[in-house]
Amino acid sequence: MAESNNNVANVSGNAADRAVVKAWLDRVPSRVRPDETAEKQDVARIKQLLKLRNAVLVAHYYTDAKLQVLAEETGGLVADSLEMARFGTTTTATTLVVAGVRFMGETAKILNPEKTVLMPTLEATCSLDIGCPAEEFSRFCAKFPDHEVVVYANTSVAVKALADWVVTSAIAVPLVEHLLAQGKQVIWAPDKHLGRYLQRQLGAERIVLWDGACIVHEEFKARALLDMKHLHPDAAVLAHPESPLSVLELADVVGSTSQIIRAAQQRHEQKFIVATDHGIFYKLQQQAPNKEFFMAPTSGEGATCRSCAQCPWMGMNTLSRLRLTLEHGDNEIEVSPALGARALIPLQRMLDFRSQR
Numbered sequence: 310m311a312e313s314n315n316n317v318a319n320v321s322g323n324a325a326d327r328a329v330v331k332a333w334l335d336r337v338p339s340r341v342r343p344d345e346t347a348e349k350q351d352v353a354r355i356k357q358l359l360k361l362r363n364a365v366l367v368a369h370y371y372t373d374a375k376l377q378v379l380a381e382e383t384g385g386l387v388a389d390s391l392e393m394a395r396f397g398t399t400t401t402a403t404t405l406v407v408a409g410v411r412f413m414g415e416t417a418k419i420l421n422p423e424k425t426v427l428m429p430t431l432e433a434t435c436s437l438d439i440g441c442p443a444e445e446f447s448r449f450c451a452k453f454p455d456h457e458v459v460v461y462a463n464t465s466v467a468v469k470a471l472a473d474w475v476v477t478s479a480i481a482v483p484l485v486e487h488l489l490a491q492g493k494q495v496i497w498a499p500d501k502h503l504g505r506y507l508q509r510q511l512g513a514e515r516i517v518l519w520d521g522a523c524i525v526h527e528e529f530k531a532r533a534l535l536d537m538k539h540l541h542p543d544a545a546v547l548a549h550p551e552s553p554l555s556v557l558e559l560a561d562v563v564g565s566t567s568q569i570i571r572a573a574q575q576r577h578e579q580k581f582i583v584a585t586d587h588g589i590f591y592k593l594q595q596q597a598p599n600k601e602f603f604m605a606p607t608s609g610e611g612a613t614c615r616s617c618a619q620c621p622w623m624g625m626n627t628l629s630r631l632r633l634t635l636e637h638g639d640n641e642i643e644v645s646p647a648l649g650a651r652a653l654i655p656l657q658r659m660l661d662f663r664s665q666r
């Protein structure tokens with residue numbers, strides 16, 4: 310694993326790792342046109358089953374708007390991964406139903422080992438998680454024994470268990486800044502784009518990066534975004550930091566999903582070009598109903614074009630899968646107690662850091 314000049318370890322960017330991501334993508338079923346009558350029946354049944362199971366639905370902003378509506382109507386939560394993690398610890402429900410991707414369900418289980426955690430599908434993963442295998446990451450960390458290991462929440466339980474800190478995009482900058490201010494050096498994994506953004510904001514010398522990427526955000530293209538800005542000169546650009554640095558350099562706001570929503574509410578502009586997963590448009594339109602939102606351009610071609618502004622794994626969360634999960638009580642997240650206890654340490658540090666701010 311050679312390091313390049315910009316401190317990026319050459320791991321998941323190679324052809325073999327791309328092939329692994331592609332193989333996972335090939336397992337994602339094609340989206341089918343929804344049957345509205347069946348969906349209404351599913352919604353009614355899901356509402357009954359949530360009550361019967363003393364369960365609460367926790368949905369990510371990138372999931373289908375129908376799931377987000379359902380979470381809101383049934384006393385659940387629609388949020389980013391940080392707030393999803395916190396919510397599970399505050400609700401009295403004994404079952405958490407997590408609509409999102411696998412690491413979100415695992416995080417809920419680590420934080421709430423006594424609760425049952427179900428997911429509409431256990432197949433929904435994340436290219437960042439796939440691109441950071443624990444054994445390789447462990448060998449990588451061994452090369453930098455003096456560094457604090459900071460991993461993004463989009464990782465497996467085993468990778469979290471290797472870390473000193475877990476963070477989400479909502480607090481990545483303040484947390485790494487906090488560590489650097491203490492004179493520490495940092496290993497950042499797995500998202501290289503967010504890592505490069507941290508390097509640019511906070512200084513590259515003391516941050517070493519793992520080479521992973523989100524297949525959705527990586528598709529946003531700076532050149533096309535520039536053209537779009539010319540078409541809408543009065544629009545502000547809101548971008549998630551998993552996007553390439555060339556896109557972030559054109560943004561008026563770089564932030565997590567919750568920070569993007571807040572910016573759309575608070576900024577004076579009436580138009581916004583948004584560089585993150587399309588699922589966020591439900592919340593944007595709900596929270597800023599009089600404003601106009603445009604999806605930032607993606608390449609629309611290439612090996613991962615199925616992902617353009619729509620995470621294929623988030624898309625696997627459907628009403629029918631959610632109903633089946635609640636009916637059968639399957640798709641339960643299991644985490645080894647020993648590994649979970651180790652992974653809890655950096656997760657709890659993140660939550661404590663967040664609550665002190």
Ligand code: SF4
Nearest residue numbers: 435436523524525620
């Ligand atoms: S949008 Fe990107 S980071 Fe989020 S779950 Fe999908 S692949 Fe992972």
